Amino acid sequence: MTSQINFISLYISEQKFCTLATYSIIVMYTIFSIGMSFLFHQTGEQEYLEEKQHSITALHRKFLATNLQKVTITPP
Structure with a gap:
């Protein structure tokens, strides 16, 4: 009888450990x-x-290139 009780308590504690391990794995996976x-x-x-900054830089360069073509620089 005592061995049956020990076996049952061992089985219950093993189930609790497995449940605790399962919950721990779920919590770790969630985190x-x-x-x-x-x-x-x-x-x-x-x-x-970064992509937005590159596109702004490209637009700025295009704008400068377009406007510099229209401006004629005369030496003093």
Whole structure:
């Protein structure tokens, strides 16, 4: 009888450990996925800002090139 009780208590504690391990894995995966999505969001935002800056620079260069063609510089 005592061995049955020990076996049952061991089985219950093993189930609790497996449940705790499963919950721990779920929590770690959730934290990891939130962190990765935040990281990718920041990286994507940075790439967008760099691309926007490059397009503004390209437009500025085009504007300068167009306007400099129209201006004739006469030496003093």
